[in-house]
Amino acid sequence: MDRFNCILNDTEYIYYLKRNKKFEKDRKFCKHNLKHFLDVARIAQLINLEESLGFNKEIIYTTAIxxxxxKSLQYENGTPHEISSWEISKEILHNYRYNEEEIEIIKQGILGHRDKKSENFAQLMYRADKLSRLCISCKSIDECNWGDEKKNFKIYY
Known part of the structure; x- marks a missing residue:
């Protein structure tokens, strides 16, 4: 997973990670930080293994981070964050020699992670993203704009 760790140390990646932190400094709801990204990665990999989906671990972790x-661009100018995340990711992925097939899978995962009706790898990322949120213990649950159907009220094991 050398490429994955290279991304974590990439100057542009760190820049956007810090931007997310800055824009969410006073946010009381779920944050879009490395902890969340790694929670998504770990949950996706568990689902991948438990359901024998066959997705590559490095691709799962890369997509998750x-x-x-x-997200900061969504706060700044309204661009849906799956779009801005994909735009940022394209160059980073090429810089670390992900091949076109890997990039296409990652693209599907990033662009589809908010779509309940997504399929295949994107559906895995959607599920992991939602399961990563611990709504059941959130102090701000009553103020959250997520509908109850999106909130995670259970711990799945």
Whole structure:
């Protein structure tokens, strides 16, 4: 997973991670930070293994650390964060020699992670993203704009 760790240390990646932190400094709801990204990665990998989906672990982890990296641009100019995250990710992925097939899978995961009706790899990322949120213990649950159907009220094991 050398490429994955290279991304974590990439100057542009760190820049956008810090932007997310800055824009969410006073946010009382779920944050879009490295902890969230790694929670998504670990949950996705568990689902991948438990359901024998056959997705590559490095691709899962890479997608997870990139799926919300553009969130600050949504705050700044309204660009949906799956779009801005994909735009940021394209160059980073090429810089670390991900091949076109890998990039296409990652693209599907990033662009589809907010779509309940997504399929295949994107559906895995959607599920992991939602399961990563611990709504059941959130102090701000009553103020959250997520509908109850989106909130995670259970711990799945």
């Amino acid at each position: 990139l799926h919300d990296i553009g």
